[in-house]
Every structure is written in C-alpha cells, then in structure tokens.
Amino acid sequence: MTGPTVQDRYAGALMNTFGPPRLTLVRGEGARVWDDAGREYLDLFGGIAVNALGHAHPALVDAVTSQLRTLGHVSNFFATEPQVALAQRLLDLLRPADAGGRVFFANSGAEANEAALKLTRRTGRTHVVAAEGSFHGRTMGALALTHKPALREPFEPLPGDVTWVPYGDPDALSAAVTDRTAAVVLEPIQGEAGVVVPPPGYLSAARTIATQHGALLWLDEVQTGVGRTGEWFAHESSVQPDVVTLAKGLGGGIPIGACVGLGDAGSLLGPGDHGSTFGGNPVATAAALAVIDTIEKESLLLAARERGAQLTAALSAAGQVVDVTGRGLLLAARLADATAPQVVTRAQERGFLLNNTGPDRLRFAPPLTVTERDLARFADAWSDLATLEEQP
Ligand code: PLP
Numbered sequence: 001m002t003g004p005t006v007q008d009r010y011a012g013a014l015m016n017t018f019g020p021p022r023l024t025l026v027r028g029e030g031a032r033v034w035d036d037a038g039r040e041y042l043d044l045f046g047g048i049a050v051n052a053l054g055h056a057h058p059a060l061v062d063a064v065t066s067q068l069r070t071l072g073h074v075s076n077f078f079a080t081e082p083q084v085a086l087a088q089r090l091l092d093l094l095r096p097a098d099a100g101g102r103v104f105f106a107n108s109g110a111e112a113n114e115a116a117l118k119l120t121r122r123t124g125r126t127h128v129v130a131a132e133g134s135f136h137g138r139t140m141g142a143l144a145l146t147h148k149p150a151l152r153e154p155f156e157p158l159p160g161d162v163t164w165v166p167y168g169d170p171d172a173l174s175a176a177v178t179d180r181t182a183a184v185v186l187e188p189i190q191g192e193a194g195v196v197v198p199p200p201g202y203l204s205a206a207r208t209i210a211t212q213h214g215a216l217l218w219l220d221e222v223q224t225g226v227g228r229t230g231e232w233f234a235h236e237s238s239v240q241p242d243v244v245t246l247a248k249g250l251g252g253g254i255p256i257g258a259c260v261g262l263g264d265a266g267s268l269l270g271p272g273d274h275g276s277t278f279g280g281n282p283v284a285t286a287a288a289l290a291v292i293d294t295i296e297k298e299s300l301l302l303a304a305r306e307r308g309a310q311l312t313a314a315l316s317a318a319g320q321v322v323d324v325t326g327r328g329l330l331l332a333a334r335l336a337d338a339t340a341p342q343v344v345t346r347a348q349e350r351g352f353l354l355n356n357t358g359p360d361r362l363r364f365a366p367p368l369t370v371t372e373r374d375l376a377r378f379a380d381a382w383s384d385l386a387t388l389e390e391q392p
Contacts, residue, residue, distance in 0.1 A: 006036060022348065028055025031370040033353070041348070042374055044366045045355040049191065049223050049330060052249040053294055054367035060252050063290035067283045075277060082285040086258075089292055093232050094244055095262050102266030104259045105280035109222035109247035110137025112257030115274055116185075116218055116243050117141040117159075119261060122268040123216065125182035128160060131167035135192035136185065136220055145185055168198040170205035177209050183216040183243070184209070188234035191223035194361040195325045195332035203239045210242075216265055218243035222257070223330070226250050227295045227368055230305035230328030254287035300368040304328035307370055314379035315364070318386040331364040332357065339388045347385050352378055 006024040024036040087103035106112045113136045136145040144158035165172040190196040210217040219241040224234035226249040242265040247257035308328040315333040322334045340356035347354045357363045
C-alpha cells in the first residue's frame with residue numbers, strides 16, 4: 001500500500017493561500033527540474049524570476065555551504081564581512097562613484113519595500129504616488145502600494161495616503177505629485193501586470209517631477225534587478241533614483257531583500273527606526289555576492305540579452321502571439337485568445353514550465369544561464385503549444 005502523496009499532505013498541512021501546487025519537484029540542475037515521478041522539465045519561469053543562476057549552480061552551492069560552515073548567523077548586533085561587502089557592491093553598481101548611500105537588508109521583496117516605505121515617512125511627509133497595475137508585495141505596507149483592488153480590499157484599512165496614476169503617463173504623474181508627496185514608487189517594468197514596459201523617457205520624467213516637488217524617486221527593482229533585463233538594473237542609466245528595492249534574483253534562490261537608499265536618502269532611517277533578525281545574514285549575503293560574481297564571470301548580462309532576443313524571436317513566430325514585451329530574459333507573450341492557462345497546462349504535459357500573468361499573457365523569466373539549445377528545443381515546440389482553441 002502506498003501512503004498519501006506529497007500533494008495530499010500539502011493540502012492537509014499548508015494554508016491554502018496558493019491553491020493546489022502544480023507538481024511536486026524534487027531536484028534541479030541548470031534550467032531543468034525533475035518531479036517526483038522522474039519527469040524532466042525546462043524551467044522557463046525560474047521560481048518567478050528568482051533562479052538567476054539556474055538550479056544548483058556550483059558557485060551558489062559553494063558560497064552557501066562554505067559560509068554556513070564558517071559562520072551561519074549572528075544577528076545585527078554584529079557585523080560580518082559578506083554583509084558589508086554586498087552592501088558596498090550594490091552601492092557601486094547603483095550609483096556614481098562620488099555619491100553616498102546606504103543599504104538595509106531584508107529577506108524578501110515585500111520586506112525590502114516595507115523598509116523603503118518607512119524610509120519615505122522619515123521625510124516628514126506621508127503621501128505616496130504609485131502606479132496602476134503595480135505589484136509591490138503582500139505585507140500591509142507593500143500591499144498598500146499594490147494596485148489590484150482584489151488583493152488590497154479584503155485587508156483594508158491599509159497604511160497610506162496613496163494616489164494611483166496610470167503607468168507610463170508622465171502628465172498624470174505630474175498632476176498627482178505635490179509638495180506634500182514623500183515618494184513616487186514605480187517598477188521600471190511592471191512584472192506582475194504582464195511585463196509592461198513604459199514609454200522611453202518615462203522614468204526620467206518621473207525623476208524630474210519628483211525633484212521639482214522634493215519627493216523621493218523609489219524604483220522597485222525586485223523583479224527586474226540584478227541582471228534580469230540584460231543590464232544590472234532595468235532603470236535607464238541616465239536616471240538616478242533615491243531608493244531602489246531588490247530581492248528575487250539577488251539571492252538566486254536564497255531569501256534576501258535589499259532597500260538601497262542613494263545619496264541623502266541612505267541616511268533617512270536611523271538607529272531604532274527599523275530592523276530584522278535575519279536581514280543581512282552572512283549566508284544570504286554570501287549567496288548574493290556569489291550571484292553577482294557569477295553574473296560577471298559568466299557574462300550573464302550579455303547572455304540575458306542574447307537569449308532574450310532568441311526567445312523573443314521564437315515566441316513571435318507563433319501565429320497566436322499578438323506581441324512580445326519585455327527586455328532581456330523578462331518577457332511576456334500576449335496571445336490572440338484567452339488561452340494562456342491552457343497553454344501552461346499543455347506545456348507542462350510536454351515538459352516545459354511556463355507561467356501566465358493573465359488569461360491571455362504568458363510571462364517568461366528563465367535562469368540567465370538558460371542555454372541556446374534549451375531555448376531552441378522550446379522554440380520547436382512553441383507554435384504547437386500556443387495554438388489552442390479557446391475553451392467555451
Ligand atoms: N515587488 C515586485 C516588483 C515584485 O514583482 C514582487 C513579487 O513578485 C514583490 C515586490 C514582492 O516580493 P516578495 O514576493 O519577495 O515579497
């Protein structure tokens with residue numbers, strides 16, 4: 001007799017916040033994972049844009065195991081070398097050499113955004129301007145800035161004094177920001193909304209508008225940051241934000257988040273203003289350093305651009321695809337019909353893990369290490385996968 005499956009045990013033991021899991025996965029290597037029946041899948045959404053180095057990358061495994069063997073956790077009463085090295089590295093990547101700045105480490109995207117929201121309160125102002133379609137996380141502060149009413153409304157009242165503006169429209173932004181605005185918070189590309197890219201110049205306009213009113217420009221790069229779009233960060237290099245939040249790809253699968261305050265914004269939070277037991281943990285920060293080093297050593301920014309171009313061409317070749325949006329390896333294909341959930345199911349049956357952000361939109365965020373051959377194999381299957389009749 002066989003006992004209950006992992007899926008049965010899951011249903012009895014975990015809160016039902018995610019619905020039933022699609023599969024039970026047991027192992028991963030590179031861009032491939034295996035389920036409990038031994039079936040292999042090409043992972044084309046990388047743990048929702050997290051597994052930048054793929055699964056079980058030796059550099060990440062070595063960094064984590066050797067740090068854990070050396071010093072695993074000490075709390076924020078003490079400093080550790082990887083924590084400081086990672087903060088310096090992020091500042092070097094994010095700002096001109098002579099500009100100041102400081103980092104607060106958290107453990108997830110929502111937590112990085114909580115820290116940033118508290119930081120904005122230290123301007124003495126409370127008003128925040130956020131964009132329609134935004135997703136900033138599920139904790140109460142991050143949720144207050146997340147646009148989708150179905151996610152927010154059951155948990156109101158939420159902290160905040162938030163004005164929503166249509167994403168990508170500088171005039172609407174200009175009309176909403178006032179001298180009592182603490183911050184403008186924007187994703188440089190909206191991931192959860194379906195990989196929505198704003199028109200060129202939008203972030204520069206946001207910078208100008210925020211500066212005119214003494215407000216902070218806070219860019220949420222939780223999904224887009226650390227190489228995902230083929231650059232270190234998705235915001236145009238000409239735009240200098242005050243606050244950048246990071247998570248997901250930063251740890252390559254080890255939980256970590258970062259709230260980076262640039263220039264004077266880095267000094268807004270002072271002693272006692274915020275904290276986290278695990279934030280800046282040596283294992284998590286060693287993991288993030290290994291991710292950044294490996295992106296450099298293996299030229300994964302270039303790879304993300306090249307593989308992104310390959311995947312864009314492959315996706316566009318299917319007649320069902322209306323358009324492909326995104327940059328690097330954060331892409332979405334919009335389908336002519338509302339068949340995305342069925343395409344996901346069929347793809348899984350054929351050994352490809354996909355993700356849909358809406359009824360007609362599929363999001364792709366494979367490991368930055370995905371190979372040309374992996375994507376060629378997907379390209380061969382794609383037209384057939386995408387061609388599905390809409391279910392009545
Ligand atoms: N911000 C953005 C832009 C995101 O895409 C996400 C997650 O999808 C979050 C914040 C929340 O991150 P986490 O799920 O790690 O809390």
